[in-house]
Amino acid sequence: MRKTLLVAALLAFAGSAFAAPVSYKLDPNHTNVLASWSHFGFSNPSVGFSQVEGTLVYDADKVSASSVEVSLPINGLWAFSALFNEHLNSADWFDSAQFPTATFKSTKVEAAGKGKLKVTGDLTIRGITKPVVLDATLNKAAEHPLGKRAAIGFNATTTVKRSDFGLAKYVPNVSDEVQIRITTEAMVPKPAQ
Template structure:
């Protein structure tokens, strides 16, 4: 009887270990998208896009089966300068009343060796969609000690041209190139979620 229970437990564990892909819900409290650019060559200001919402599907055994889908509400935009935040949300830039969110949806995920990935997808801002490739580092995949649930964390970078998305005001004095730096943590949802 004891051998049967042990075998059943091992079989169940092996089955769950091989059950991929795993779907994670992005934790907005531990996710930040930072955009940085050159201002006339004098400074390199940044803006943070918080309150991210989305899903990461990760398959360690079949990386191309992985995917990312994220929504960034512009209400979470924060440059730490209230007047500038209002200007960024205005018709000069994001037109946040008309286009309240930016989105990213992956189209391809590839291994880049070790814990590195290339994630290509469609970035949509102001109803303009362009392909973007993220250079991604898998930081950790393990049980989150406080939540007691499986979690995963990534950092990523990319460079985009803001003029591609109708955000080109003041180019070239304010750089067209914007560097994106992303850090994200995601957890397997609770059963009720």
């Protein structure tokens, strides 16, 4: 009898935690956004964006009711070299003084197979907004062992053209296409104290 009650309680928790829709806050310590491109065909450098903030709403029963909204501070960009970092933040590139934040806001989420999603949304960089499609994979949805709250994790990829966002310097020698890889972990926020 005790086992039956425990199983029923766990199923009730799982149903309430992950059935429709659950709102999560992105964990900036476990969210990475990496961009890479070809540099004159010699190398494929990468930059990372840190200090990512955002919310993710996931509805396992009705995926189309899911959404994501993310903010990436440009001064959180890291190019693995202080000099290159400064260069990318200059007016020649991201112009972080005038455009301090890049954003992504979903407009549509669709199921794309077991544990797979297509997330369409608006990406804004340097004040220019263009539609982007993320191919996302659900890594895990469960109670986080450290936070003891519902958590979720995704990986996602997309390719964008930097010229679409006013970043066309050296195209085509430095590739116009930029591959973006994202991994994110998010958790239900702590209740207000």
